[in-house]
Amino acid sequence: VKNSWFIIYDDGGFVAPHNHGDCSWSCVYYVQIGKNANNKNGATFLQTPNLSKLHDGIGSESFGFKILRVKPEEGKLVIWPSHIVHGSLPYVGNEKRIIISANFIINSKE
Numbered sequence: 201v202k203n204s205w206f207i208i209y210d211d212g213g214f215v216a217p218h219n220h221g222d223c224s225w226s227c228v229y230y231v232q233i234g235k236n237a238n239n240k241n242g243a244t245f246l247q248t249p250n251l252s253k254l255h256d257g258i259g260s261e262s263f264g265f266k267i268l269r270v271k272p273e274e275g276k277l278v279i280w281p282s283h284i285v286h287g288s289l290p291y292v293g294n295e296k297r298i299i300i301s302a303n304f305i306i307n308s309k310e
């Protein structure tokens with residue numbers, strides 16, 4: 201594990217699109233999601249690494265632009281390659297939303 205952190209979201213909290221360098225994999229573990237969380241409210245998203253295509257519409261879809269939304273569920277662990285652009289949609293709710301994230305490196309055996 202290269203580094204780890206946690207985030208406690210209040211109403212309106214989100215994470216802007218980004219990726220992580222100098223590591224192999226990234227992950228998020230949902231500790232508490234709030235009763236209103238779904239794949240549009242507080243969801244984690246993973247998208248193609250081309251940062252110039254941030255708009256999700258028919259034009260981008262025609263050229264293969266894809267966004268995967270991960271429905272938050274308490275106790276779920278999501279792992280992806282660190283070069284993938286990711287973030288979270290704004291969370292709207294009265295309860296705190298809590299996640300733990302980490303980056304890690306897996307070196308190949310020589």
